[in-house]
Amino acid sequence: MLNLPPDPSPAEPAPKQRVQDEIRHDIIFGSLQPGTRVTEAVLAAKYGVSRIPVREALRALEAEGFVESKPYAGSTVSEIPVDDADDLFSVREALEAATARRAARRAAAQFSAGAPNGVWWRVRRQLADLLDDGDQAVAAGNLELLPELNIRFHLGIAELSGSASLTALLRQISGKIEWLYATDVDNRGKQSWSEHRLIMAAIDAGNPAEAERLMAGHVHQSRVGYLDRFAAP
Amino acid sequence: MLNLPPDPSPAEPAPKQRVQDEIRHDIIFGSLQPGTRVTEAVLAAKYGVSRIPVREALRALEAEGFVESKPYAGSTVSEIPVDDADDLFSVREALEAATARRAARRAAAQFSAGAPNGVWWRVRRQLADLLDDGDQAVAAGNLELLPELNIRFHLGIAELSGSASLTALLRQISGKIEWLYATDVDNRGKQSWSEHRLIMAAIDAGNPAEAERLMAGHVHQSRVGYLDRFAAP
DNA sequence: ATGTGACCGATTGCATACAACAATAAACAG
DNA sequence: CTGTTTATTGTTGTATGCAATCGGTCACAT
Numbered sequence: 040m041l042n043l044p045p046d047p048s049p050a051e052p053a054p055k056q057r058v059q060d061e062i063r064h065d066i067i068f069g070s071l072q073p074g075t076r077v078t079e080a081v082l083a084a085k086y087g088v089s090r091i092p093v094r095e096a097l098r099a100l101e102a103e104g105f106v107e108s109k110p111y112a113g114s115t116v117s118e119i120p121v122d123d124a125d126d127l128f129s130v131r132e133a134l135e136a137a138t139a140r141r142a143a144r145r146a147a148a149q150f151s152a153g154a155p156n157g158v159w160w161r162v163r164r165q166l167a168d169l170l171d172d173g174d175q176a177v178a179a180g181n182l183e184l185l186p187e188l189n190i191r192f193h194l195g196i197a198e199l200s201g202s203a204s205l206t207a208l209l210r211q212i213s214g215k216i217e218w219l220y221a222t223d224v225d226n227r228g229k230q231s232w233s234e235h236r237l238i239m240a241a242i243d244a245g246n247p248a249e250a251e252r253l254m255a256g257h258v259h260q261s262r263v264g265y266l267d268r269f270a271a272p
Numbered sequence: 273m274l275n276l277p278p279d280p281s282p283a284e285p286a287p288k289q290r291v292q293d294e295i296r297h298d299i300i301f302g303s304l305q306p307g308t309r310v311t312e313a314v315l316a317a318k319y320g321v322s323r324i325p326v327r328e329a330l331r332a333l334e335a336e337g338f339v340e341s342k343p344y345a346g347s348t349v350s351e352i353p354v355d356d357a358d359d360l361f362s363v364r365e366a367l368e369a370a371t372a373r374r375a376a377r378r379a380a381a382q383f384s385a386g387a388p389n390g391v392w393w394r395v396r397r398q399l400a401d402l403l404d405d406g407d408q409a410v411a412a413g414n415l416e417l418l419p420e421l422n423i424r425f426h427l428g429i430a431e432l433s434g435s436a437s438l439t440a441l442l443r444q445i446s447g448k449i450e451w452l453y454a455t456d457v458d459n460r461g462k463q464s465w466s467e468h469r470l471i472m473a474a475i476d477a478g479n480p481a482e483a484e485r486l487m488a489g490h491v492h493q494s495r496v497g498y499l500d501r502f503a504a505p
Numbered sequence: 506a507t508g509t510g511a512c513c514g515a516t517t518g519c520a521t522a523c524a525a526c527a528a529t530a531a532a533c534a535g
Numbered sequence: 536c537t538g539t540t541t542a543t544t545g546t547t548g549t550a551t552g553c554a555a556t557c558g559g560t561c562a563c564a565t
Contacts, residue, residue: 088549090550092548109557113516123437129366136362203337211440211441288519324519344525346527
């Protein structure tokens with residue numbers, strides 16, 4: 040049998056992962072405001088676990104830039120990086136251009152290899168579903184679903200690039216971008232989403248230059264849109 | 273008295289930090305080769321501490337991309353990201369251009385503020401010492417000191433930019449670059465180092481455009497030099 | 506009144522102990 | 536002999552307890 044197992048059960052995530060995701064969510068969506076002191080003990084009580092998983096979650100969130108810690112002195116929620124927005128977007132442009140270019144290069148090799156197995160194809164199929172879900176959300180007017188789908192799309196492209204380094208960098212930047220957008224509603228909505236299929240097509244066509252060009256423009260528009268709405272002078 | 277305390281004693285770092293730095297060093301300089309399985313217990317014995325500090329160090333190194341872990345299954349040393357080199361350099365160009373630009377912008381504000389206190393001035397003074405040390409090393413022919421000084425210079429500029437997000441990103445990329453360069457000797461040595469003073473001068477002059485231009489060129493030359501020597505076709 | 510020093514509570518850092526899970530190897534049916 | 540199930544071992548995940556350190560507060564001298 041060559042069938043891939045049906046994407047093994049999501050199951051319930053490990054406590055540490057769950058706690059980490061919950062705290063990050065609370066930070067991004069404002070129930071934990073910047074400057075708030077977060078202590079391991081109270082978080083442990085809040086989530087019904089010991090201090091250890093909380094501790095690990097805080098360390099991970101520190102690496103992601105959501106909290107800052109000083110030895111023996113505790114942790115506080117970081118400031119929203121609004122001043123860094125423009126620079127983060129400029130780095131993101133270079134970064135995602137690279138992931139799209141690489142993804143297209145790899146696509147050619149994968150298609151010529153024949154058998155649609157392996158991790159590349161699994162991710163590619165997930166992206167196909169993702170694009171469908173997004174189109175459906177747009178058609179139904181559920182634009183509030185788009186930010187989440189959007190991030191997953193871009194991270195998916197990074198995975199297709201096959202570079203763990205670039206994927207990790209994008210994950211870090213995406214967290215910040217999501218934070219910046221948390222108070223936003225539109226995010227260019229439909230227009231932005233429709234561009235995703237064009238990028239995907241360029242990758243499937245094994246055209247690195249075109250994939251890079253489309254992705255760079257896509258991200259650049261996102262940057263311009265953000266600055267227009269927020270840093271409006 | 274307004275004198276800053278003479279940069280409080282370095283003291284000896286906390287066990288976790290020490291272990292983390294040691295493991296990373298062993299990975300970068302080859303005594304822990306890619307693919308090696310690393311278990312918490314043996315590392316704990318090796319460094320004479322409990323599993324907990326080792327565990328935290330491994331998690332941090334995972335976030336930095338030096339090891340990969342799967343739940344309940346252990347950790348292994350990552351592969352050296354040679355395939356990602358060119359893309360990492362391209363992201364680094366955008367990233368460091370941004371830090372230099374910001375640093376120059378902030379410099380103007382700091383100089384006009386008057387009193388040479390605060391964290392900005394402390395970092396600026398450390399950079400002055402760093403530049404002197406580097407010149408001395410070049411004059412004495414101790415080129416093997418340059419890679420370390422080089423990284424500290426670039427991270428210092430990032431700190432001057434005042435953006436924690438950008439500094440964290442650069443720290444992550446720098447680790448990978450250092451890894452790539454570990455087998456190298458030259459790193460353009462003298463020529464590259466002399467450019468640092470030009471960049472610093474542009475920042476001190478409060479000239480963002482010039483600082484960005486010089487830094488971008490500096491990093492680009494580093495990229496070209498690397499590709500010439502390693503990815504030589 | 507103000508600056509300076511030593512104490513005390515709060516919080517993290519680390520060590521030990523136990524539980525949960527994955528991977529490998531062995532036993533067994535076909 | 537091959538494929539599958541089961542046992543065992545090794546490793547990580549989590550809980551609890553104690554030691555180290557920080558931040559603030561209060562007394563106190565100037």
